Amino acid sequence: MRNEEPITLVTVCDNQFVVLMAALLKSIETNHITNEPINLYIVNDGISKANQQKLIESLTTNRLNIIWKTMEEAIPKDLKLPLDNTTFPANTYARICIPYFIDPEATKAIYLDVDMIVLEDISKLWNTDIGEFSIAAVSDRSEVVSSPWGGIKNYQELGLDPQSKYFNSGLFILKPQEWRNLNIPKKVFECAEENIRYVNFADQYSLNVTFNEKWFELDRLWNCYAQNEIENPYLIHFTGMKPIYKGYEANEHYKDLFFQYLKQTKWSDVKPKSDLVRFLKKLYNKIVKKAVKVLKF
DSSP, X not given: OOTTOOEEXXXXXXXXXXXXXXXHHHHHHHHOOSSOOEEEEEEEESOOHHHHHXXXXXXXXXXXXXXXXXXHHHSOTTOOOOOOSSSSOGGGGGGGGHHHHSOTTOSOEEEEOSSEEEOSOHHHHHTOOOTTOSEEEEEEXXXXXXXXXXXXTTTTTTTOXXXXXXXXXXXXXXXHHHHHHTTHHHHHHHHHHHTGGGOSSTHHHHHHHHTTTOSEEOOGGGSEETTOOOSSOSEEEOOSSOTXXXXXXXXXXXXXXHHHHHTTSTTTTXXXXXXXXXXXXXXXXXXXXXXXXXXHO
């Protein structure tokens, strides 16, 4: 690895969740105390110009070099986003295309969902040795592929060991050059299309099938779910109901930490919204994917 290589971070966001991303970026900026510069790639799925500017103005240093990418720039023309039946937005699959839109000389990259805050220096995660593996992640709450909640429903049909571990794709380290050489994005997309009726958590299903028993397990502290009660996590992941909604019922201390960072941004006056907003967003995601399916045929 080049000694001068900057930390490469990637996230994907739309206009509704830009408030979450603001807290994420502020937490990364605040807790990054080592000298490595950061190249932060944001795949922009409709973030308004006004919100882009607010995001930039929320940062107080130039150590986060933001590189904006449109969905069209992020996804190669020969790859089509899988249209699953989940309520996740189609942009969820853009993370699979990371090797094609970041610096081609980057030896690795870290992907983070926007519904996170980072409480430790991101350089510690960046400098984690993942050995010969081309992806590293944290075990999901489902733990194994045969879990009745989450997991891989057709694991038997695919010939997978029922006790093989299952990871959460909200945060992962990848080696982009190996992904390109192995044509991983195409394999992941094809896996989703071939098993579309079993896809439950969008890209997470296909990544776990593709990398079954071939991934490096990171410390759980790097992806601590909002439902946990861990005292000093490195990263908090607000899976399920987000802290920006009134219906949030997970760890209250984690919610307080989220708003501590958010209050340092241009969204300092944001208050939790009605859960109806969340419901309508999920409904919209499903309608859009169904409409695209109809147009395809």
